[in-house]
Amino acid sequence: MSRLIHIKDFQEGLELSDPIKNKFGQVLLSAGIIIDEKHVKLLKTWGIQTISVKGDSEIETDAQFDEKSLCEAKQKLKERFSWLPKNNNEKDLYETALQIVLEKYFT
């Protein structure tokens, strides 16, 4: 599994899951490279904003919205989702719905 991250969210030790290529298809950084600060600098000079890294932790990618967006998203969701989750499965449904709204309106 891989996930997309913004380079501002980069952390030491992340591994590229796909090669980074320029518009001519030439490989700039190959898959499997462990990204460090030096690479991030390069990426910035190339104007690359998002990269695909290994790992399937969606929870990490799901936590990147600020309080204000979160609040507005919850408000928006209320129009469609009017009941209170009563157990973990229902909370999971609510979290999923909230992520969809966040991704749709706040990214």
Added chain:
Amino acid sequence: MDITSKIFNSINNLPTLPTVYTTISEAMEDPNINSDKIAKIISTDQASSFKILKVANSPFYGFHGKMDTISKAILYLGFNEVKNIIFALSVINFFSKDKLFARFSPLDFWAHSIGVGIATRLIGSESKEKNLENYFLAGIFHDIGKLLFFEFARKEYTDVLEVVESKKCRIKDAELEVLGVDHAKIGQLLAEKWKLPQIIQHAILYHHIGTVAGIPDKLVGSVHIGNILARILEMGFGGDNIIPEPNTNVWEILSLSNHFFTNSRKSLKNDFEQTVRLMLVE
């Protein structure tokens, strides 16, 4: 004549379903039939066998392109599931795809149905159900009653959609208000007429409630939650935007893990997009 009798008469006058499906259903009655003979019958219709293989190879079944012949599809998925795919494809072709209403098109309808089909099967497999036959079909057909309203109560259904818009209510409640009957009941009548298995009739009739006369059932529960999940993930459109409250009694029988929806939503959406493309567009 009330709407139910009007539609019921229309159901009785519906032409029979397309040939491949009827031929293999008849062939199945023969006690000496084997899967090679069935495969041969299906393969006579090249266009449909090509499409059947595409659906059989679609990601939610998890066989990833291993099925290059109908015989293999029967081997991997089982005869009934191949028959279900044929049935689903026949029904999709059977009803018109013309845009009848500004707010609700048959393509939205089918996309929602396919979304629920895939979600239902995924929930069934997560609930450790061994026999997943019928899960996809039950999901695809859960709302089939709406299609009958599209076809046979077109004028009245415009009013239903207006009630949904003005009251921001669920479409089933608007149907009850305007027509006196909802799509779950009408869909079950059609399923009965088409002699679909009783479990699928239950899934259609009880998909809003989630249990069969109060008794939890894995397939009905999976369709019930699959419908809610498809709405959350905005897979197609079911006629209103509301995310209904689940019946709390379904969770125990499904025993889904705590982060099942969060963890599977992305792959589910990908599977959905691929399957919609190959069932509705290509």
